[in-house]
Amino acid sequence: MDFSIKTIDTKNTLDSAKTGCIAVGVYENRQLTPAAQALDQKGAISAAMKSGDISGKAGSTLLLRALEGVSAARVLLVGLGPDETVSDKNFTLAAQATARAFATLGAGDALIALPLDAVKDRDIARTIRCATLAVRENAYRCDSQKSKPEAAQGGVKKIAFVIDAAAATEAKQALAQSLALANGIDLTKHLGNLSANVCTPTYLANTAKKLAKDYKFGIEVLDHKQLQALKMGSFLSVTNGSEEPPKFIVLKHMGGKAKDAPTVLVGKGITFDTGGISLKPGLGMDEMKYDMCGAASVLGTFRAIGEMNLKLNVIGIIPTCENMPSGRATKPGDIVTSMSGQTIEVLNTDAEGRLVLCDALTYAERFKPAAVVDIATLTGACITALGHHNSGLFTRHDAAHDTLANELLAAGRATGDTAWRMPIEDSYQEQLKSNFADIANIGGSAGGSITAACFLERFTRQYTWAHLDIAGTAWKSGAIKGATGRPVSLLTAFLINRAQ
Numbered sequence: 001m002d003f004s005i006k007t008i009d010t011k012n013t014l015d016s017a018k019t020g021c022i023a024v025g026v027y028e029n030r031q032l033t034p035a036a037q038a039l040d041q042k043g044a045i046s047a048a049m050k051s052g053d054i055s056g057k058a059g060s061t062l063l064l065r066a067l068e069g070v071s072a073a074r075v076l077l078v079g080l081g082p083d084e085t086v087s088d089k090n091f092t093l094a095a096q097a098t099a100r101a102f103a104t105l106g107a108g109d110a111l112i113a114l115p116l117d118a119v120k121d122r123d124i125a126r127t128i129r130c131a132t133l134a135v136r137e138n139a140y141r142c143d144s145q146k147s148k149p150e151a152a153q154g155g156v157k158k159i160a161f162v163i164d165a166a167a168a169t170e171a172k173q174a175l176a177q178s179l180a181l182a183n184g185i186d187l188t189k190h191l192g193n194l195s196a197n198v199c200t201p202t203y204l205a206n207t208a209k210k211l212a213k214d215y216k217f218g219i220e221v222l223d224h225k226q227l228q229a230l231k232m233g234s235f236l237s238v239t240n241g242s243e244e245p246p247k248f249i250v251l252k253h254m255g256g257k258a259k260d261a262p263t264v265l266v267g268k269g270i271t272f273d274t275g276g277i278s279l280k281p282g283l284g285m286d287e288m289k290y291d292m293c294g295a296a297s298v299l300g301t302f303r304a305i306g307e308m309n310l311k312l313n314v315i316g317i318i319p320t321c322e323n324m325p326s327g328r329a330t331k332p333g334d335i336v337t338s339m340s341g342q343t344i345e346v347l348n349t350d351a352e353g354r355l356v357l358c359d360a361l362t363y364a365e366r367f368k369p370a371a372v373v374d375i376a377t378l379t380g381a382c383i384t385a386l387g388h389h390n391s392g393l394f395t396r397h398d399a400a401h402d403t404l405a406n407e408l409l410a411a412g413r414a415t416g417d418t419a420w421r422m423p424i425e426d427s428y429q430e431q432l433k434s435n436f437a438d439i440a441n442i443g444g445s446a447g448g449s450i451t452a453a454c455f456l457e458r459f460t461r462q463y464t465w466a467h468l469d470i471a472g473t474a475w476k477s478g479a480i481k482g483a484t485g486r487p488v489s490l491l492t493a494f495l496i497n498r499a500q
Helices: 034-038 046-050 088-103 124-139 165-193 200-217 223-230 233-239 284-310 351-368 380-386 399-415 426-432 450-458 490-497
Strands: 001-010 024-025 061-065 073-077 109-112 158-164 216-223 249-252 263-267 269-273 311-325 336-339 343-345 371-376 391-393 419-421 465-467
Touching: 001 165, 001 391, 024 034, 024 046, 024 088, 046 073, 061 088, 073 426, 088 124, 088 380, 124 158, 124 165, 158 165, 165 200, 165 284, 165 336, 165 490, 200 216, 200 269, 200 284, 200 311, 216 233, 216 391, 223 233, 233 311, 233 336, 233 351, 233 419, 249 284, 263 351, 263 490, 269 351, 284 311, 284 371, 284 490, 311 351, 336 380, 336 450, 351 371, 371 399, 371 490, 380 391, 380 450, 399 419, 399 465, 426 450, 450 465
Parallel strands: 001 158, 024 073, 024 109, 109 158, 263 311, 263 371, 269 311, 371 465, 391 419
Antiparallel strands: 061 073, 216 249, 249 311, 336 343, 391 465
16 A cells, blocks of 8 residues: 655645545534535535535545546545544544545545644644554455455555645655554564464564564574573573473664663563463463564564664563473472572463563663563453553652653553553562562462562662553454554654654
């Protein structure tokens, strides 16, 4: 799919544009946007509004053909809601409706002439991103493993955003960033949706190597012997039951100044999670291929910032393995020693994500980071607390960590990839006491997402850190089963803001 910017001025008017379709906005109060007014020379659009053929409700659409005085073959009316200052939610609904309508047309090209500068608290860059992601989301298919992939859809293949000439430079930059973000999201979804017999730790490592080659990232991939030498006993305890070799991936995008401390992203990469000896129920276990979505989101974010050539130092750390039951698997009650030297009593082998992440978080110390953010499908308790709308955000409460939390929350609000801050307090740490080791890996069912974060917090006291629990947001179940690509939008916006 091809995207571009088209400028409109007195010489190049909207009504004279030769294209398969033009999408313009209308309101519930029967008012027309300036673009719709420009195409309403003979009153056909006003007549459609008055007749009730389209209500103007956000996301409603009506296709008109061969309007007199309009060069375009079709005009798509798109409802924007009641107010001429359009809400972010209503613009998103309108963008999604436009994407769906374009996919059904016989036209090969189209223009989007929605009011990109009339969305409340959103600039043109954000509205272009919203519309671009809506089109790409509608076009995404996860059929690469079918013997006969779905037939290629018809519909619009070339889309241009209609922009005033004065805003063209800003719009072109915004579109380039939006496409880079869409490519990163698609990679994250693709990796998540692949079956676990294909998307193994080795597959993730090879994906990282390809990204490194394409975007000139630095890369290291550590194997089992190197992890043993680093004394990552906690991470390696999770790999004991699997035939698949673990990988520890380190990607380096050094786009900032040489002396600038890097921002580090750590992604949980359990490519399949049976629960180990603490075996999960069989129903729905197939979805545990998504337990590497933290790792996939780091790779997707690197895909995006690599294409953007972001001027920031960013390091990605991905500990990846399978969690399987076998005669060699770690048993409940086993005690393991982490890279930090802290000993851990493994009371439940299905609480393996924190065992993998804690050694990766200790490893992150060597980079003297400006901040570290780990991303993990960590706990079902987070889904119970927040559902599927917000990712859980955890960090210590002090000035540096509050600033980091606010940066992440703001990036989430700006992109619609939202997070909600959860508590971390010393009182929760009491639940992780062990009679036999320094710490237990679970703290009981009460506050499960919080005690999981408290576990990780013990390994992050040398730097500023935040934890994103994406168990409720990384994928969808049921008839619409599939990876969402979250939180690539949040992470990319967070890094763009840091670069600025």
